Amino acid sequence: MSQLTKILVILLSLFAIFLCGAMVSFVINTNNYKALYDQQKGLFSTAQAELSTLNGLYDEQQAKTKALEDKLLGQIQTLQERNDKLLADLQNSERQSQEYQALADRWKGVLTGFEQSIRNLQESLRLTQDQLDQARAQGIKDSKALNQITAELYEKLVQLEALEADRRRLLEQKQQIEAQAGTGTFGGPVSVNVVTPLPGPARPAAPVTVGADIRGLITEISSGMVTLSVGSSDGVQKDMVFHVTRGDRFLCDVVITNVDINKSAGVLELIQQQPRIGDTASTKL
């Protein structure tokens, strides 16, 4: 073996060993592209599936969004119409409010005038009531004076009748004496037969007796109470009982509870028939 062959064997061996080392190093550091491909393919499939799912969800959400948008647009339109209607109602209400306010102001003025008129009428009523009270008091005084004058008048009439009887009796005595003087029969005692009786002593007129029959009419009827046309001036007293009749029929009794000068009021008892205005009420049947 020549020297050149030896050198070539050694160089070839060294080169082969170096090349093998480089090859091994390269293979060790090489990536497993198939595994990476499979991994990426799996990821792609997963992403594709997710994409399909998301597309479905997107379409579904888009459809829902579209439906919701249509619904909301309808609601917006409805609300817009309602808003317009409410605005119109509001304007009408404001106009009516202004009209009612003007009417209220006008009525307020009218009421103020009415209040003033009522105050004036109340004042007039009070004055009239005072005048009526004074007239009633004056009437009571006049009635008492009239009764007194009537009694005095009766007394005077009785005295006048007594004087008239005395006059007639004296006139008869005079005529008899003249007749006896004409016949000449003066010897004995003169006996005069007087026709007119001697009057008794004058007595004042009797007052109005409570037990006398008092008759009146029913003037008012209200819920179990009646008002009679007779009062204290006629002799009516409290707790007095009146019998109400219509023609020959007995209707009921009235027990007097309130007595005024010329009228009285009482409650109904022993009701046989409901009385009416104009029925007769008397203390004796």
Place this chain on the structure above:
Amino acid sequence: MAKQNNTAVNDVYTAILGLASLTLFATAVFVAVTCWMYYGSAMWNFTIQAVR
């Protein structure tokens, strides 16, 4: 004596060549096993494509 020395030298170089050949074979087996582990039977398709 000189012939015995030449024979020993030749054996040394033969051993060097054997070692180099063994290294090449081991490298080829390692690369083949690694490619089989990576790509399996598809390795032949890659090989054919690479050759073409």
